[in-house]
Amino acid sequence: MIDYLTMILTATGLFFFFATTIGLLRFPDFYSRMHAAGKGDTLSSLLILSGLALYHLHDPSTANLLVAVKILFILVFIFMASPTATHAIIDAGYQSEVKPWTRADDGEEDDDLAV
Amino acid sequence: MNGFFIGAGVILCLLMILALYRTVVGPTIIDRMMGATVIGTKTTILLVIIGTIYGRVEMFVDIALAYAMLNFIVTIAASRYFTHHKNITGAGFGVFGRVPKRRAKR
Amino acid sequence: MEFLLSKYNYWLYTLIMMIGLYGMLAKNNLVKKIISMGIFQTGIIVFYVSIGAKSGGTIPIIEHTQGGTHGIINPANYVNPLPHVLMLTAIVVSVGTLGVALALALRLYTEYNTLHEDEIIERINQGEGLSDD
């Protein structure tokens, strides 16, 4: 039962990682790319790590419980650090006065990311 | 279950190759940073998965935690650089540092 | 095929070392040279660590379960720890050498206002820098 739950969580996490990577490759400017990378990364990390933590609660002994709690520590850390890192990167771009991409940039003029 | 985790790990490795494209090609320096951050997160997960495959995850969790912390520090340091220097495109020097022209889609 | 499978990793480590050596010799920029030195270093370190790898071996920390602490320990079950110890200290020294190398590059930049080898040599030949320090 727990095995199946782990499988489902991990597979969902992998799907979101896949979506993150597609977004990272396909989006037009770095604001939108960072949007995909920041959100997708945090979510899929949470999913996979919680799946792994569940997997170690398989037979609940003290050692396994400790492992699950440690994995939860990583989860909490990522949950706090990853959005902050995303904010820092976006802020760096904003302070460098990069204009966000608009639909008009995709026309003939094609000078998106012009600083 | 080990087979499943190995499969998941290999998929993560393949996704890392895709993210590496963004890291090495750019176009701007922030794209590189972004790719490195994504690789870092995937690596954190992969460390825990490798620990599970070895069956001794309690030894690997510490590494993953330290890894997440240092990845955070590196990202903050890199982003602070730009608040001082403000030049994300690298001022057009070099082959891989320039901003490519995007082709019109419609 | 057997030969290929048991040796391909050595070839890739050699490739890493070749990249590092090429960068150290051919690149003009000092920081690039330092990065190449790091790559060369890790190529050697990964070669050593791979010598310690054992198929079927677990990490070199004795397990408490399975009576490992008091029972008989089978060396074939554990990865060879000696290369790990040697390379661990090598990595720690590498941060020291990196710091000193970057400090030297920074000092040269303060004196000659460039990080590029040929320009530094040019300016030394013109007799600039390091005049009365």
Next chain:
Amino acid sequence: MIWQFDLPILTLIVICGAFAILVKDLLGSAIIFGAYSFLMCLLWTEMGAVDVAFTEAAVGAGVSTVLFFAAVHRTSREVRSRKSGRKLYKGLGLLASGILGGILFYASGDFPGWADPASPAATHLSPHFITRTIAETSVPNIVTSVLADYRGFDTMFETAVVFTAGLAVLILLRIGGCRTAGPVWQTAAAIRPAYGDSIIRFVTRQLTPFIQLFALYVVAHGHHSPGGGFQGGVILGASFILLAISYDLNMAMNRINEKAALLLANSGLLLYAGIGLLCLLLGANFLDYSILQRILPGVDGVAARSHAMLGVEIGVAVTVMAIVMLIYNNLVSNGTYEKGL
């Protein structure tokens, strides 16, 4: 080792290494080199070298990359190719690396097969350490026991090398520094006076105590899990670097200033050497910890070795922490301690 992961990770590493050299932007180079270190750490974990991977995660991926950023912050990002003799240098580089590669490719035929349990390296000396560690030192982590006990003398000088590197940086940038002479490295207008990002500051403030607590755990728990003095020390130093980055250099320098850092670096090394000297005074060899049972109450020789290893690791951690901070502070401010990253 898990062979499925081996080839993809190695391929990624080779690509990263090649592009770290090819990219014509030093900051991009440093970032790709950071990703290279991340992947290297992964490769070592997969080979079972957990302690090496931990050290690489702390040193290579964390602190080295930040040091590169600091150096690039104080110099320039631009990479220019040579004005003359470009072909010559390229040819010489290709020739030398080709010769090295040729020799090593040729020699690889004589190497033992990868991960061969019967290879010479795995059959002579290492079984001795693997089987005797628990009985002789009661430390499950073989790497820690070899590092701090069997090869303790070597590790002491390793710490001394790190200490010397810190002193060298200090001499190069601070004492012989040219804050008065020489060209101006940066116009003052390029530096913003105060960067008040409250989100980053708040999160940093919340996370730093936990990072430091974790570092102490790594130092103290190095006997039973990967980790130890080097790794814990680097993480402790990195936590101060984080403070210096997210606030400013003064914030970190107020916590531990230059004098305190130098004192700490000295005292860590002295603690290591002092434990060795104590053994000498009690009548055993230098760093022969088992004699310490005479002064540690209720402890036999085996446990005395375990406890002495902890003391030694603390010494290493203190030295490494102080030196990492010193190197960062000097690099990022070019020896002036005025403004950080």
